[in-house]
Amino acid sequence: MSCCIGVTPDQAADFIGSPDALRREEFRASGVALDDDSVRYVLAAPAIHCAACIQTIERGLKRVQGVRSARVNFSTRRVMVEADAAMAEPFQIVETLEKLGYKAELFDLSGELTDGSAVTASLIRALVVAGFASANVMLLSVSVWSGADGTTRTLFLYLSALLAVPATLYAGQPFYRSAWSALRSGRLNMDVPIALAVLLTLGLSVYEATIGTGESWFDASVSLIFFLLIGRVLDHLMRERARGGVEQLTRLAAKGAMRIMPDGSTLYVPVDEIRPGMRLLVAVGERFAVDCRLADGTRTDVDRSMATGESLPVSVSAGAKVEAGAVNLTRSVEVEATADAGHSLVSEMVRLMEAAEQGKASYVRLADKLATLYAPLVHILAFSTFAGWMLVTQDWHAAIRAAVCVLIVTCPCALGLAVPIAQVVGASILMRRGILVRNGSAFERMAEVRQAVFDKTGTLTLPHLKLGAGGIDDAALAAAAGLASNSRHPLSQAVTALAAGRGVQPLSVTDVGEIAGAGIEGRIGDMAVRLGRRDFAAAVATGASARAAGEDEATLWFAGAGFALQPLAVEAELRPDAEATLREFQAGGITSHLLSGDTAASVEALRARLPIAAGHAFASMSPAAKVERIAALGREGGPVLFVGDGINDAPALGAAHVSMTPAAASDVGRANADFVFLNASLAGVIDAWKLSRAVVSFVKQNFAIAIAYNTIAIPLAMFGGVTPLIAAIAMSSSSIIVVGNTLRLRLRFPDPKALDVAAGAAAARQERPTTLEVPA
Amino acid sequence: MTNLLILIPIALGLGALGLCAFLWAYRSGQFEDLDGDAIRILQDDE
Structure with missing residues (x-):
């Protein structure tokens, strides 16, 4: 199929080229031994x-x-391989996969065996059992209500009991367990009245069917469980998406390093065993495992985007400090560890993120707020009904029956559905607009936002580097592109892109060499040409250097024999709709801020182009400083929305009240954000904000409907006017009304025109050619 | 009445069969890769 052309052999070669000693060890360690002498490996591709x-x-x-x-x-983009335990070189699996053109990420199975999927499975089993039982019991009940009598009626009642009793006991377990643990710790939650209602109803029904009046409530007890489980499953699926942020970041840290022994040989050491003072060898393409210092006589370029969020590599030389998690780009270097793994930047960020996740766990959701009021009220009502009937009639049977009726009609079926259904409908609307929701409570938190904080690089501006078209002529560009095509440095790729954009054919360049921290040089015929830092390039320039406007901002220079020194200015390209988005926030009374790891000058330059007030832009922020600043803003001016993309933004994404990230962001960023937008345009932020407010208002409407239904049904139940038939009708109709009301959200937010969707998808593909998938 | 004695067990049995079929399918991992299955059905067998 033609779509596979997207993965070129060239890309694949890039990965094969990197020294694999480290990954080899890590891959071997990631396997899980199975019973039948085989080992299971999982790779993410x-x-x-x-x-x-x-x-x-x-x-x-x-x-x-x-x-x-x-x-x-295919759904999770993972490959599961089972190989013989005796296989000599399991790393062949990774190599084969990469030769086929698929970059493979090692996957630690131990982190995958969380209890999340087991809970999902047990909830779904409970749901189908409850569904089966309630449908059949309802059929039997209908014939009882419509006048079956004599032995037929008795048979039907016993059959109902046979279905309902085991089903209710089995499927209701999630509620019983949660209610029991709440009671044991002396609290009341929504599950206490639910468990009480279901079990009492069941008990009463068995009594009525065998020795009582024959007016049984089996259908009520199973369908209660069924409706409540629908809400519970939807809610659980929304929560499941929120997991996994911290795990992602620990995976980014190298798991070990090649240690240089005193005798000069190298040995793999796990990251935990690295101590300050050890000498390590870091090959091209590897991450630095711990914070370290470059040894004498070495220099290289490193990608420090993990710490700063800036995609431009930094050149470092002997004695310079490099933090763990940075990627070595141009040359293998020898380094001396200055800290052990527990004190590196990565573990610091993991700590920050764990703290942030705990902070979020204490967020009280709307439904829980309501539950703290609702549960005691229900118990008081049921108990006073029982007491009242006892006083007036002195009839145990009638009193219990009335109290159970109260519990049945107040059972929060509609309430249990009100929140999850609004979240699911909201999430599906956003999905069609290219926004993924990773967390159910995100809507509630988004709707409360009073301030918006944006990261600069990759968020307000587009993530890829772009070079200005001016400053360099076509002949020089052809030579520069010829040089650049030999390097995988991001700036070189920007030069090739610029040449392709102008329709300039790259010249063929020979003797190409990359000088770390300076640039690339080569020869065209017998003319030396250079591309890189100003002083590096100027050394081979002939003729007066062209002094173009704005050349001081240029970070890349080209020169050569026969070519004057010419600048290539790096431009930050604003995301489409960035300004409109900020204006909408302004109109909605939301204050915008700018936070960046970049220098003060470039941050200020960007701020001036956007409707952000002076004094609301903060430069040179470290990951920890971002978290602090967001916390401070939150204390002063109300809940904060943070929009950011880098690995360095991950703790801040977790710390903000609610967060959003573009799909092109780092995996860690995506795992920590509440919303992920796939389109290049920033307008998704406004969409998510507006929809969240609508979702919350629909949730409140649903609560109102459910409560209105209760105010009618409760007095009826208290005075004994509720028959099983009335209870069944009232219960299902209130749930259906809540679902129907929520579907009106669709009408309020019609799908964008097909054309827009296609354009958005195309833009998203351009931004990130391979992955749009969100980590599960 | 005799009709019911035959029909009701049949109805319940069929329902239970469906339930068991679903539980078996869920347990054996048939819902784990829905997107992939949609694609695989079009592939030629080797």
């Missing part, structure tokens, strides 16, 4: 995107000696 990918990978991997089975999970 985000580039999987079509039917042909599945076939290519599965066939390719099965041909590897020792591989027993290979299966691609």
